[in-house]
Amino acid sequence: MRVLVVEDDRKIASFLVKGLRQAGFAVDCARDGEAGLGLALEAPYAAAIIDVMLPGQDGLCLVGKLRERKVSFPVLFLSAKRSVEDRVRGLRAGGDDYLTKPFAFTELLARVEALLRRSPSAVQASSLAAGDLRMDLVSREVSRGGRRIELHAREFSLLEYFLRNRGRAVSKAMILENVWNYDFDPQTNVVDVLVCRLREKVDRSFDKKMIETIRGVGYVLKP
Amino acid sequence: MSSSLKPRWRASLSVRLILSVAALFAAGDAAVLTTAYLTLASSLRQRDRAEIRAELEDLRGAYEEGGLPGLRGDVEQAGAQAIPFFVRLSAPGGARLFERLPPSPRPFDPSSLDVASRSLKDGALLQVGQSGAEREDVLERFRWIAAAIFLPTVLLSVLFGLWLLKRVVLGPVRRLHEVVEGVLAGKSGSRVPVGRDRGEIESLGELFNRMLDRIESLIAAMKGSLDVVAHDLRTPITRLRSGAEAALSGKADLAGCREALADCVEEADRVSTMLTTLMDISEAESGAMTLRLERVSLDELAAEAAELYRYAAEGKGVRLKVGAPSGAAALCDRNRMRQVVANLLDNAVKYTPRAGEVEISAVLRAGEAAIAVLDSGSGIPQEELPRVFERLYRGRAARSQRGLGLGLSLVRAVVSAHGGTVEASSPAGGGTLLEVRLPQGSSGIMRAQRQNAL
Numbered sequence: 082m083r084v085l086v087v088e089d090d091r092k093i094a095s096f097l098v099k100g101l102r103q104a105g106f107a108v109d110c111a112r113d114g115e116a117g118l119g120l121a122l123e124a125p126y127a128a129a130i131i132d133v134m135l136p137g138q139d140g141l142c143l144v145g146k147l148r149e150r151k152v153s154f155p156v157l158f159l160s161a162k163r164s165v166e167d168r169v170r171g172l173r174a175g176g177d178d179y180l181t182k183p184f185a186f187t188e189l190l191a192r193v194e195a196l197l198r199r200s201p202s203a204v205q206a207s208s209l210a211a212g213d214l215r216m217d218l219v220s221r222e223v224s225r226g227g228r229r230i231e232l233h234a235r236e237f238s239l240l241e242y243f244l245r246n247r248g249r250a251v252s253k254a255m256i257l258e259n260v261w262n263y264d265f266d267p268q269t270n271v272v273d274v275l276v277c278r279l280r281e282k283v284d285r286s287f288d289k290k291m292i293e294t295i296r297g298v299g300y301v302l303k304p
Numbered sequence: 305m306s307s308s309l310k311p312r313w314r315a316s317l318s319v320r321l322i323l324s325v326a327a328l329f330a331a332g333d334a335a336v337l338t339t340a341y342l343t344l345a346s347s348l349r350q351r352d353r354a355e356i357r358a359e360l361e362d363l364r365g366a367y368e369e370g371g372l373p374g375l376r377g378d379v380e381q382a383g384a385q386a387i388p389f390f391v392r393l394s395a396p397g398g399a400r401l402f403e404r405l406p407p408s409p410r411p412f413d414p415s416s417l418d419v420a421s422r423s424l425k426d427g428a429l430l431q432v433g434q435s436g437a438e439r440e441d442v443l444e445r446f447r448w449i450a451a452a453i454f455l456p457t458v459l460l461s462v463l464f465g466l467w468l469l470k471r472v473v474l475g476p477v478r479r480l481h482e483v484v485e486g487v488l489a490g491k492s493g494s495r496v497p498v499g500r501d502r503g504e505i506e507s508l509g510e511l512f513n514r515m516l517d518r519i520e521s522l523i524a525a526m527k528g529s530l531d532v533v534a535h536d537l538r539t540p541i542t543r544l545r546s547g548a549e550a551a552l553s554g555k556a557d558l559a560g561c562r563e564a565l566a567d568c569v570e571e572a573d574r575v576s577t578m579l580t581t582l583m584d585i586s587e588a589e590s591g592a593m594t595l596r597l598e599r600v601s602l603d604e605l606a607a608e609a610a611e612l613y614r615y616a617a618e619g620k621g622v623r624l625k626v627g628a629p630s631g632a633a634a635l636c637d638r639n640r641m642r643q644v645v646a647n648l649l650d651n652a653v654k655y656t657p658r659a660g661e662v663e664i665s666a667v668l669r670a671g672e673a674a675i676a677v678l679d680s681g682s683g684i685p686q687e688e689l690p691r692v693f694e695r696l697y698r699g700r701a702a703r704s705q706r707g708l709g710l711g712l713s714l715v716r717a718v719v720s721a722h723g724g725t726v727e728a729s730s731p732a733g734g735g736t737l738l739e740v741r742l743p744q745g746s747s748g749i750m751r752a753q754r755q756n757a758l
Binding site: 297 | 562563565566567568569570572576577580583587592594596611612613615616618619639642643646647650
């Protein structure tokens with residue numbers, strides 16, 4: 082899948098391009114609005130990551146022009162401004178998501194993938210699995226290696242989130258947002274504590290540890 | 305710069321005031337003098353008319369008693385005393401029977417004559433007149449005197465006005481002007497001297513002093529928090545830099561490098577969180593924070609936050625209790641309030657020792673909904689209680705602990721933006737009680753937004 086990056090800061094741009102290529106995307110990069118518009122009209126992209134503040138024509142203007150010309154791939158805005166109004170302005174201009182700088186690359190990747198998945202094909206699975214771990218979403222039963230594991234509600238949500246993102250790193254902010262629906266950072270290590278409890282139940286009595294900590298990034302559930 | 309601030313001559317308050325005072329005095333003077341003049345003129349004229357009428361009656365009597373000779377005798381007799389009357393008797397046909405001009409130093413001028421006439425029984429017409437010249441003399445003298453009074457009084461009033469202005473109005477205004485110029489020139493400590501009597505201008509000066517005090521304290525607070533922020537940023541940035549430098553030094557193996565990089569990311573996140581919180585605080589304090597208001601159950605907020613911190617408290621050996629449902633609800637931004645309550649709880653759990661207890665409850669009182677967080681920690685000394693909401697304040701006991709010290713400042717800023725209040729107290733049973741009170745209606749928020757807009 083081909084993704085377009087429009088970002089004027091050279092370092093951020095190269096870091097985005099590298100990261101996205103590592104994640105398996107083909108990436109084109111433009112440094113300003115005009116070049117971005119040219120590329121977007123030429124090639125069919127699956128998604129675009131566009132900085133709001135660009136030299137010359139800004140990101141909002143660029144997306145406005147794309148939408149006028151019926152170019153409809155999903156757009157993720159990047160911005161240093163984090164107020165609600167800026168977010169709303171971005172979404173009104175035709176963006177599909179909005180991420181503020183500084184951001185964790187894990188989160189950017191998760192959001193881009195979510196944008197790409199946003200097609201109506203997603204069918205709700207009734208169960209999730211990774212390795213010998215099974216989760217039944219209907220009866221809300223969890224087992225590993227045939228052994229039943231009792232989980233509290235939040236532990237269950239966290240494990241469900243891990244399983245849905247198995248093999249992929251998730252940040253603490255992503256966990257807070259998806260498990261508790263909190264979009265700010267409570268300074269105490271509530272996420273660490275919950276992950277720790279989940280590990281007790283899921284990994285402790287097994288040789289193979291599934292939940293790994295990636296320091297500075299977050300956690301990953303490995304099948 | 306100051307010269308451009310000097311008032312222009314024409315617009316000058318003092319010139320306009322003096323001219324107004326002088327005009328007012330002149331108008332008053334003129335009114336008084338004119339009234340006196342008109343009264344004098346009219347009473348003089350009445351007196352003259354009465355005299356003429358009396359003379360006419362006199363002469364009529366003389367004529368009707370003694371005919372023309374009687375009249376002549378009367379006039380001649382009067383003439384000896386040089387009475388200033390003009391007398392004429394005309395026959396019914398118009399023929400002049402008798403005429404006498406008054407003795408006068410001036411040439412006879414018929415136009416200045418006041419005349420009264422009367423038809424007699426035999427059809428003759430008797431006319432008696434008197435010259436108005438004498439009256440005119442008196443009035444003219446009066447006019448000269450009036451002018452002599454008018455000009456000096458107006459002049460005097462201008463001088464008096466000047467004195468009054470200087471003393472009562474312009475003095476204080478000039479002092480205000482000097483203070484403002486002083487402040488602009490950098491003497492931020494100068495203040496307007498305020499006397500005992502509180503006129504409009506004096507109270508303006510006092511108001512001005514209060515404004516300067518407020519600006520000074522705001523600047524001091526800003527500078528203070530900037531210092532603390534700079535200090536608190538310096539620490540993570542130093543760690544960031546030294547970590548990266550150590551990894552680059554070449555002695556570190558791959559695992560060591562990864563460790564250093566992870567440290568860098570964590571420190572960067574800390575800096576980022578701190579900046580976000582500072583921005584939130586200043587946004588809330590300046591009134592720029594957009595609040596999406598809805599009716600929110602405080603019981604729900606309390607339970608939600610307790611649920612978030614449940615395991616963290618448990619891991620620390622702190623018992624987290626939720627008070628009984630109160631039915632309290634308030635009009636507020638749900639997401640912002642969640643952040644407020646989470647911060648309160650975060651703080652309480654952080655500063656409560658093992659085996660301690662934290663209780664969060666929603667409270668409903670008359671006209672007020674509140675969320676209270678009580679901990680069994682070591683408590684905050686009485687004198688430090690009001691300071692816990694200051695930016696980056698960390699109590700003596702807490703100073704060693706890691707934390708951003710911004711949580712409670714954010715709480716206060718967001719709660720104030722909602723028109724509510726937050727208070728810290730030390731209850732009798734020990735520990736610390738933090739209480740956020742929110743107005744139940746929307747009026748509080750509108751008031752808060754108005755205040756912030758000012």
